[in-house]
Amino acid sequence: AQRHKLEILSRRGTQEDQLKFMYENVANPDFRRRLLQIFWDQGDFDEVLRLAKDGAVYDSERLGLVNDWHKWELKVYRQTCDYEGSLRLSQYFFFNGGRFAEEEYSMESMYHQMKSIVPKEGWKDFVETLLKEAAGNRLHHRKLYVYSQEKMWDRYMEYLRKTPVIFELDEAPVEVWTLYKDELIQLYTVCVKSFFQGASSRNAYCEGVSMLRKLINYGGRTEVGKIINEQKARTPRRPALLDELSKLEKEL
Numbered sequence: 326a327q328r329h330k331l332e333i334l335s336r337r338g339t340q341e342d343q344l345k346f347m348y349e350n351v352a353n354p355d356f357r358r359r360l361l362q363i364f365w366d367q368g369d370f371d372e373v374l375r376l377a378k379d380g381a382v383y384d385s386e387r388l389g390l391v392n393d394w395h396k397w398e399l400k401v402y403r404q405t406c407d408y409e410g411s412l413r414l415s416q417y418f419f420f421n422g423g424r425f426a427e428e429e430y431s432m433e434s435m436y437h438q439m440k441s442i443v444p445k446e447g448w449k450d451f452v453e454t455l456l457k458e459a460a461g462n463r464l465h466h467r468k469l470y471v472y473s474q475e476k477m478w479d480r481y482m483e484y485l486r487k488t489p490v491i492f493e494l495d496e497a498p499v500e501v502w503t504l505y506k507d508e509l510i511q512l513y514t515v516c517v518k519s520f521f522q523g524a525s526s527r528n529a530y531c532e533g534v535s536m537l538r539k540l541i542n543y544g545g546r547t548e549v550g551k552i553i554n555e556q557k558a559r560t561p562r563r564p565a566l567l568d569e570l571s572k573l574e575k576e577l
Contacts, residue, residue, distance in 0.1 A: 328353075328355065344360070344363075347359060347360055348360070351376070351379075352383060354380075354384070354390055354393070357376060357380050357394075358393070360376055361373055361376050361377065361397050364376070365397075365400070370401045370404060370405055373397060373400075373401050374397075374398060374401045376394075376397070377394045377395070377397035377398045377401070378394070378398065380393075380394035380397075381394040381395060381398070388421070392418075392421065392422065392430075395414055395417060395418070396430065398410065398414055399411065399414040399415070399418070402414060408442050411438070411442055412439060412442045412443065415435045415438040415439045415442065416435070416439060416455070418430045418435045419432055419435035419436055419439065419455070419467070420458065420459070420462070420464060420467060422435060432467060432470060433470075436470070436471075436474060439451070439455075452471060452475055455467075455471055456468055456471055459471065465484075465488075465493075468484070469481060469484065469493070469496075472484070473498050476500070478498075478500055478501050478504055478505075481497065481498070481501050482501055482504070482505050482508075485497060485501075485509070485512060486508075486512070489512040489513075489515060489516055490516065491513070491516045491517070491520070491536060494509060494512060494513050494516065495539065497509065502543070506543070506544060509543070510540070510543055510544060510545040510548060511548075513536075513539075513540055513543060513545065514540065514545060514548040514552070516536075517533065517536045517537060517540060517552060518552060518555070520532075520533050520536060521533050521552070521556055524566070526565075527565040527569070530563075530565055530566045530569040530570075531569055533569075534569045534570065534572070534573050537549045537552065537553070537573055538573065538576075541577075546577070549573075549577075550577070553570050553573070553574060556570060557570060
């Protein structure tokens with residue numbers, strides 16, 4: 326109904342009438358977006374910033390809209406060379422952006438944006454604040470990304486030791502595998518053994534065998550042989566498991 330009335334005003338009313346109506350109903354996200362674009366085009370960045378901040382507060386329970394309004398804030402900060410505001414919003418999007426494949430607001434893009442803003446002498450301390458926030462919010466992927474970017478291989482490995490998970494071991498950088506190969510093979514072996522203990526279907530056995538193939542590629546051929554023998558000795562016998570393992574043995 327509001328959009329319909331605005332359409333009527335656009336045909337019969339003045340620009341001022343339209344603006345007044347949109348301001349009176351600014352809680353409507355479409356109207357707020359129109360107002361933001363109007364004042365951006367006019368170069369009234371103070372009003373763009375006010376509308377965006379107001380929207381972030383009003384729609385605080387709707388993350389998608391909050392992100393939309395923060396994007397407008399960030400546009401203003403960049404346009405006006407407000408480095409403090411740009412850094413704050415870049416940090417926000419580092420942890421909350423990148424949805425719907427938005428490259429401009431991706432974790433990677435925001436990380437490089439922050440690094441371009443923070444003075445070199447303060448970057449090390451700033452990185453620690455990012456890691457603290459990532460840990461506090463259990464954003465492990467962000468934490469591992471920072472470790473990789475800053476080449477903190479010892480801390481990357483420390484994390485893997487505490488919480489070894491197959492997909493994170495698979496995603497570990499080549500540098501980590503090079504430095505800690507033997508230990509990673511043992512962690513990977515533990516994860517694979519644990520997986521087989523809970524496997525009970527052919528699909529699961531196939532997935533387990535796929536893990537064994539990866540373990541061989543990592544250099545764990547000896548460990549794979551031991552796992553195969555352990556699984557073949559399990560009782561009661563599992564024909565589907567034995568069948569999948571036999572396929573792998575033929576490749577060895």
